[in-house]
Amino acid sequence: MKINNLYIYYTAGKKLFSGHKRRYGSRRIVAELKAKGKTIGRRCVKKQMQKLVLQAIRPRRFVPKTTHY
Template sequence: MRQRYELVKCLAGDFSVETLCLVLGLSRTAYYRYLRGASYQLNAEKENNQQLVEQVFAKHKRRYGSRRIIAELKDKGYLIGRYQVRVIMKRVGLQAIQPKSFVPRTTDSRHGKGYWPNLLLGQTLPTAPNLVWVSDITYLPLING
């Protein structure tokens, strides 16, 4: 990062700082802070928080997002905010895996068992309600499985 700031400093006479920062992917504010000597440095606490977030994320096989990571760290006695966890995850490139939604497979056409034939195919159309009834099975998810 320091090399990019130095490059902007060298080329600032020929090009605008705004253009140089845009091309190099830097923040103008961060560049000017660097010139003042107040550039951002990770302190030990933030570095420790980053390690904790990475450990929890890896422990749960990339399934935990920021809310669950916060809950686990809170259970372990660490106080870290959700926004800080989100920033850490974004900076390090951690993104939770979203599980695929459950799609029930209720029809197995390859079962080899018989099926009930459609008895309505050869009949005339019904002329009044409640003369013919049909049914089918429906998958309903239950709380207890």
Template sequence: MRVSRSAYHDYRSGTSHVVSDRKAALGERVKAIFDRHRRRYGARRIAAELNAEGVSAGRYLVRSQMKRHGLRAIQPKRFVPPTTDSRHGATPSPNLLLDEQNTPRKCSEPRNESGS
């Protein structure tokens, strides 16, 4: 086995996979902020909010805590406003293509009255 001596001794002493109290508390705060913002905040915004609260946490530390807790931000769907109001009292515009003046002609017929 290719394990470093320090990793072996950490494993033997039981401290190899122990998460520090600071990181455990930070993970809980990250999860709380993530849930409070309805899964819309990513690592950058959570780190900015933690720093605004006075907790020193970088983006990569927050990212690793999010990964550890299985948190992944979702992209909200785009708002598309309705463009058609069909409940109005106005009459629709006439279909000018059905007018007799605009009927298609044969290629041999002139385009206008002057004959050119």
């Protein structure tokens, strides 16, 4: 992959990540880029995210509330 193309994907991925309030991981970013007509591998996006220390926020586990008391 050319350096110029990698920079384009890098900026597009970073915009998607920050635009969705850190909720998008590498798989969702790849899916969004693919929908826009850009193809890049998931592992390439994952490596770029690790270099930039971008980590998606995971939802909390569901813990049911008891109605005993």
